[in-house]
Amino acid sequence: MAGASARGRIDKRQQILAAAFAVFARHGYAQTCVQEIADVAGVAKPTVYNHLADKGTLFREALLATADAVSSETLAAVHTLRDLGNDPRPTFVDSAYRLLQACSSERGRSLHRLAYAQADDFADLAAEIQQRTAIRLREALADRLARLTLAGQLRPSDPEVAAEQYLALLTGPLETRSRLGARKIPAAELRTIAEAATDTFLRAYAPG
Incomplete structure (x- = not known):
């Protein structure tokens, strides 16, 4: 009971x-x-x-709970990067597309808009959200890329650098096209970003 x-x-x-x-x-x-x-x-x-206890606590805890939910979606996308088969591109594109969907969702855009809008009053909140979303994502991607490298499916490299570069290829266009969260990006446009980022990444990191 x-x-x-x-x-x-x-x-x-x-x-x-x-x-x-x-x-x-x-x-x-x-x-x-x-x-x-x-x-x-x-x-x-x-x-x-x-x-x-109060409105401020409500705000902080609501944003952190949402950050964890968004993080779960992006980590699930990264975890699909397992056996790439003979052609790694489709798996990478699908993973990147799922990741972009999570980041550009109404919930994801609202999360970052609210965190940065109240940065003066909640000084540590934006940093904590970044830790739970962007940093956690980068660490998970680096781990996955390291495993793929050990399996011979990517060329030897520093997995943390590779993860940082791949995420930059994905999130750079996302931030530019969304105009800091003001516009929802259509699915077809997200797919285009995922494909372009993946093609650039694999040209650098696919095994020779």
């Missing part, structure tokens, strides 16, 4: 955080009120405060 109660409390907290992120993304930090978050979550306002 105690386990069910604890599970219910965790679920309720997640429900509140999801509602909080949706409301913050819609209105921004200053214009959001806790009552609206409670309404969207389907709970009483005191219940929100029972789980999270």
